[in-house]
Amino acid sequence: MLLPRWLLSDRAGLVMLAVLVILGVGVPILNLWVPPDHPLHVTSYTVALLGKYLCYALLAVSIDLVWGYMGILSLGHAAFFALGGYCCGMYLMRQIGTRGVYGHPDLPDFMVFLNWEALPWYWFGFDQFWFAALMVLAVPGLLAFVFGWFAFRSRVSGVYLSIITQALTYALMLAFFRNEMGFGGNNGLTDFKDVLGFSLQSDSTRVVLFVLSALALAGGYLACRWLVSTRMGRVLVAIRDSEDRARFLGYRVERVKALVFTFSAMLAGVAGALYVPQVGIINPGEFAPLNSIEAVIWVAVGGRGTLVGPVVGAVLVNYSKTWLTTALPEVWLFALGGLFVAVTLLLPYGLIGLLRRRRESAS
Numbered sequence: 001m002l003l004p005r006w007l008l009s010d011r012a013g014l015v016m017l018a019v020l021v022i023l024g025v026g027v028p029i030l031n032l033w034v035p036p037d038h039p040l041h042v043t044s045y046t047v048a049l050l051g052k053y054l055c056y057a058l059l060a061v062s063i064d065l066v067w068g069y070m071g072i073l074s075l076g077h078a079a080f081f082a083l084g085g086y087c088c089g090m091y092l093m094r095q096i097g098t099r100g101v102y103g104h105p106d107l108p109d110f111m112v113f114l115n116w117e118a119l120p121w122y123w124f125g126f127d128q129f130w131f132a133a134l135m136v137l138a139v140p141g142l143l144a145f146v147f148g149w150f151a152f153r154s155r156v157s158g159v160y161l162s163i164i165t166q167a168l169t170y171a172l173m174l175a176f177f178r179n180e181m182g183f184g185g186n187n188g189l190t191d192f193k194d195v196l197g198f199s200l201q202s203d204s205t206r207v208v209l210f211v212l213s214a215l216a217l218a219g220g221y222l223a224c225r226w227l228v229s230t231r232m233g234r235v236l237v238a239i240r241d242s243e244d245r246a247r248f249l250g251y252r253v254e255r256v257k258a259l260v261f262t263f264s265a266m267l268a269g270v271a272g273a274l275y276v277p278q279v280g281i282i283n284p285g286e287f288a289p290l291n292s293i294e295a296v297i298w299v300a301v302g303g304r305g306t307l308v309g310p311v312v313g314a315v316l317v318n319y320s321k322t323w324l325t326t327a328l329p330e331v332w333l334f335a336l337g338g339l340f341v342a343v344t345l346l347l348p349y350g351l352i353g354l355l356r357r358r359r360e361s362a363s
Helices: 011-032 044-067 077-094 109-113 129-153 158-177 203-229 231-241 243-248 253-279 289-302 308-327 332-346 350-362
Strands: none
Touching: 011 044, 011 203, 011 308, 044 077, 044 203, 044 253, 044 289, 044 308, 077 129, 077 158, 077 253, 077 289, 129 158, 129 253, 158 289, 203 231, 203 253, 203 308, 231 243, 231 253, 243 253, 289 308, 289 332, 289 350, 308 332, 308 350
8 A cells, every 4th residue: 555655654554543443453452342340351441541542642743733833822721621612512412312310302401400492593503414414514613713813913922822822721611611601511521422323322332433533633644744744834833933934935924823823623523523422521620720721731742843742752651651640630630730840951852853863863
């Protein structure tokens, strides 16, 4: 099978894709066909946990596209991730129907509890899967485009842009906490039953969601790798290294930034949409600025400007978080802060950058 040159030259990417193929084939087999008492059996909990890691990895790739290749440090990508999750959650809520606690055919339980009389207009259409899938891309993409268009045209950059993106996700968090918004308030959306008629509690459904997460990560990675390998990718690096010079050469910098920022937000929305059915809930806490900062740490740990590094960083950091929050819950935040300081001082190019420098020095 012939592969494009831009992919053949990406050894780390090929290894990562091979690992995804192995996981996409091996995990379903070990979960569905290996007996539960066998030492190689993969539990449904582990399948959902791995799927969550893959969704986080796709979010990290989306951040690396704008930070590593355009120099835009976004501290608000959790907003796009959460919006994609809410679009998926709204579809899943509409699928509950009369199986809810209050048995209302149209209104979700939280609306019945809050004495809503009719379904809000912005919930219309979410009973159809195709519409919800479209909104997963359209809502984060539209917000990113509008935000980016005004910010980049005003030539807001650097730390000021980072602060504005953080303010954006914080404002959305406060808005979604309000019951009047019609998104479940503090409790968010939960108690999902099925997707496309398949029970979310079924092992086979969890496996399918895991495989879809692996495919989404592979697709998102390939799309970003292709983009940065084209002439557009060279323009992105030029903007990152010297925006004024790129503008002097005639490039419409604000348009390029808005376009790539929008695409990055859509990738984050897809990650959020796949995340929700695997964890079973989406609430305003996903908008928290800390989540965006944590995602930036994943990218820094793995190595920004590599696309593979963020995947490695997201998986390693979240695996450590899972272990530490269970074994030593009071230590996790200190460990996360210490990790960020250590990477900044000792590994400015992340783990992938360290491996590449060692390989170059050895050769």
